[in-house]
Amino acid sequence: MFGAFRPTNPLSGGLLWKIPWRLSKFQKARQRKRLRAVDSLVATLDTALTKKNITTKAVERWKEEMPIEQEMVPKDKYTIFDRKEKKYRKSMRKLPKWTRVSQRVNPPGY
Template identity: 65%
Template sequence: MLGMFRPSAPRLGGLLWKRPWRLSAPQKARQRKRLKLVDKVVDTLSTALKNQGMSAKAIERWYSEMPREEEMVPKDKYTIFDRKEKKYRKGIHSMLHQEREERL
């Protein structure tokens, strides 16, 4: 048919973006791995600076304010803050891959 009654993807299949409402076990494992890699990078920078007899305020602040992956509660590991959401939290699986990498 022509015009406004033409079938489209949302009209034919309901929701266009079908996202599961929770993370799968492999998704959680990948997220934990990403968080561990961040901890590893910060540790590497810290040891490299200590070997040269230097220190950085940003790394000291990171250690004082940010919990390590094993210290984090699941709510912080698998969700992010979003002021537009009802309870101000949004699952990391519902955000774009590029945005997720920018936040880490």
């Protein structure tokens, strides 16, 4: 084709908007803040339920299985396990809706 509707070459192939592998320090701070907010919510729920002598399986299971933000290793805070990746880890931002999903527990050793 000639003229105004000429096809253009793609910019060095692949995606135009690339996602950096690492999180910035500001994104890491927001991630830690999110984790602490969930921890405080679970603690508030637990104290409110114990005052009324009520137990909930979901809250008890969360407290048993999920580590709090201070107990987590930085690798688990900012990356997630993915068996298809080269080193079995990928950046938290590669997960769709990564701000809403809890990814606290990962397989040991990876």
